[in-house]
Amino acid sequence: MSFFSFGQSAQIDIVLNDAETRKKAEHKTEDGKVDQYFLFYDGDTVSGKVNITLKNPAKRLEHQGIRIEFIGKIELYYDRGNNYEFVSLVKDLAQPGELTQSRTFDFEFTNVEKPYEAYTGQNVKLRYFLRVTVSRRLNDISKEMDIVVHTLSMYPELNSSIKMEVGIEDCLHIEFEYNKSKYHLKDVIVGKIYFLLVRIKIRHMEINIIKREMTGTGTNVYHENDTIAKYEIMDGAPVRGESIPIRLFLAGYEITPTMRGINKKYSVRYYLNLVLIDEEERRYFKQQEITLWRRGDVVRKSMSHQAAIASQRFESSSSDEKALAHAQAKEQ
Amino acid sequence: MSDPTVADTRRLNSKPQDLTDAYGPPSNFLEIDVYDPQTIGVGRNRFTTYEVRMQTNLPIFKLKDSVVRRRYSDFEWLKNELERDSKIVVPPLPGKALKRQLPFRGDEGIFEDSFIEERRVGLEQFINRLAGHPLAQNERCLHMFLQDESIDRNYIPGKV
Numbered sequence: 318m319s320f321f322s323f324g325q326s327a328q329i330d331i332v333l334n335d336a337e338t339r340k341k342a343e344h345k346t347e348d349g350k351v352d353q354y355f356l357f358y359d360g361d362t363v364s365g366k367v368n369i370t371l372k373n374p375a376k377r378l379e380h381q382g383i384r385i386e387f388i389g390k391i392e393l394y395y396d397r398g399n400n401y402e403f404v405s406l407v408k409d410l411a412q413p414g415e416l417t418q419s420r421t422f423d424f425e426f427t428n429v430e431k432p433y434e435a436y437t438g439q440n441v442k443l444r445y446f447l448r449v450t451v452s453r454r455l456n457d458i459s460k461e462m463d464i465v466v467h468t469l470s471m472y473p474e475l476n477s478s479i480k481m482e483v484g485i486e487d488c489l490h491i492e493f494e495y496n497k498s499k500y501h502l503k504d505v506i507v508g509k510i511y512f513l514l515v516r517i518k519i520r521h522m523e524i525n526i527i528k529r530e531m532t533g534t535g536t537n538v539y540h541e542n543d544t545i546a547k548y549e550i551m552d553g554a555p556v557r558g559e560s561i562p563i564r565l566f567l568a569g570y571e572i573t574p575t576m577r578g579i580n581k582k583y584s585v586r587y588y589l590n591l592v593l594i595d596e597e598e599r600r601y602f603k604q605q606e607i608t609l610w611r612r613g614d615v616v617r618k619s620m621s622h623q624a625a626i627a628s629q630r631f632e633s634s635s636s637d638e639k640a641l642a643h644a645q646a647k648e649q
Numbered sequence: 650m651s652d653p654t655v656a657d658t659r660r661l662n663s664k665p666q667d668l669t670d671a672y673g674p675p676s677n678f679l680e681i682d683v684y685d686p687q688t689i690g691v692g693r694n695r696f697t698t699y700e701v702r703m704q705t706n707l708p709i710f711k712l713k714d715s716v717v718r719r720r721y722s723d724f725e726w727l728k729n730e731l732e733r734d735s736k737i738v739v740p741p742l743p744g745k746a747l748k749r750q751l752p753f754r755g756d757e758g759i760f761e762d763s764f765i766e767e768r769r770v771g772l773e774q775f776i777n778r779l780a781g782h783p784l785a786q787n788e789r790c791l792h793m794f795l796q797d798e799s800i801d802r803n804y805i806p807g808k809v
Contacts, residue, residue: 487709488783494661505656509663516677516707518781554677558670560663597740597778 326372327416329449329460331385333365342465345437354465357431357445363387363464364425367410367449371419381452383411387426389433389466391582392442393532395539403580404430404445413452433579434468434611439541440532441583468574470610473499482513483603490514493591493603495563501612502572508563510591512555518596522551524563525590526570527604532583545587546570567609574611679705681780681795683773686765687718696720697765699772703795709786709809715796721745723800724772727779730790734806737785740778743771 333339333355342356357363367385371378389404406429410422436443445466451458476497484490490513495506510522526546532539551561576585587609592602685700698718705713724742731739746768749758759765779785780795787808793800 485783496661503656505658507658507661509661511663515675517783518677518679554675556670556673556675558664558666560666562660564658564660595781597781599782 325458326376327378327451327458328370328372329451329458330368330370331365331447331449331460331462332368333363336365342467344435344465347437347442354463357429357464357466358469359431359466360428361431362425362427363429363447364423364427367422367424369416369420369422369451371416374418378416378451379453380411380415381413381454382409383422383449383451384409385422385424386448386450387429387445388448389431389445390443391580392444393582394440394442395533395537401580401582403432410449431466432468433466434574434576435464435466436573436576436579436585438530438532438583438585439543440530440539443579443583467611469613470501470574472612473610479605479607481603481605484514485601488514488516489593489601491593493605495589495605495607497607499608499610500567501610502574503568503612506563506565506567506589506607510550510561510563512557512559512561515554515556517599517601519554520594520596521549521553522555522561522591522593523547523549524565525592526565526567526572527588527590528572529586529588530583531586534581544590545572572609575608674706676706679703679707679777679781681773681776683769683776686769688760688765695760697760697768699769701776701795703780707786710792710796712796717795717798719794719800721768721772723794724775726800726802727790727794728775730806731779731785731788734790735784735788737782740775742775743768 336355340356341353343351344354345351367383369378369383385408387404387406388402391401391403393399393401406426408424408426410424431445433443435445444463446461446463448459448461476499478494478496479498480492480494482490482492492511492513493508494511495508497504497506500506506524525544525548528543528545530539530541530543532541546565548565550563555561572587573585575587576583578584586606588604588606590602590604592600594600680703682702683699684702686697687699688695688697690696698720700716701719702716703710703712703714728739728742731737746759746764749761749764751758757764776795780791785791789804789807789809792809793804
């Protein structure tokens, strides 16, 4: 038995019952490393086995009880002393006694509530994990296993487009439009910028996705702005009456669903920032919030159905071709 | 709603552009030339003036084509007025060249051709950058600098 971590008398392993079938998801840790974790949803049962292996089979392990916990907690980086556990479940695996040989314990947390999505941010972290603790007089032995939780949403009933006219009087007027206000994480932002008045010399235009993380309340409020994406949509000087299309695929970017007031501790919100830059590097911008949501995995429809949709798009353009051919024939 | 698995990425409908807008002169035409340096006076009282010609179709400027003569200190006056009265970050002027004004130089000092040319380029860049700034265009001092024959240093500062 030692006071330091090496030479621990027992090794703890946690193995899930559905480890073979359960999907894994990538998640970034606090130090920026990306790893794979088992993926759970709200209401999923978390069950498995705890293997406790004695390092020295001859030596008995005395303990004050063995238990497993399922914990969901929020860690504020600037306030780690305080504990914000919003889910805390315990199962006792063994009463105080002694282990004479390695043992396996079963556990099950049935239909566990997991109300929030796991999130690792710049000032806050929300995580779910299993923790096995072997209590002892001087120092406990424990093992943690993190899991990732995703929150899914349904297609929103109302998803109006965003359309607005903005500008600087007598100088620059534009009308911008984005096809939706709520986008899922693999969606495409389709929009357009229409120029009503251009009295400045614009060099190019870009659209940025900005992630804003707000943590804390009262006097301790932290805002972190992060530009997730920069996408140039126009190069050169536009004139009045020109329409610039926008097509921005979200799937390639590191984004999460919009999170508002998670346990009253933090929010993560996303904004589209339209930026026009003139010849003297002056920037004119308009920020607009969008809601991001996570769609459940969509079942692949049959290939013929997808082909039908693709041909529908072709039909409208081929009818134009027919009209043009008809007009040319008429001229002759 | 049509099949949600395949996103609709077709362009949004937009009004076709009027051809006079597409091929006509743009509404942002603004060009200022600083040229024709002339050194006036004799001996210690010499100074150089430059012709400042502005051509524009911006409605905020009264004259669409104006020509005035200005010297370096006039540019300095404009910079100071704007730094005091407006919130903009004024672009830098070419240097004051105080060293060139000291006596016992081997060359013509501030009347050296190469220096005048360097300064002319810097002044041209300065005034073009400034005149294109939407906030600077609201200031009376800019309009007076560009389009009044002479600068009235006792003018009342304000917005156009």
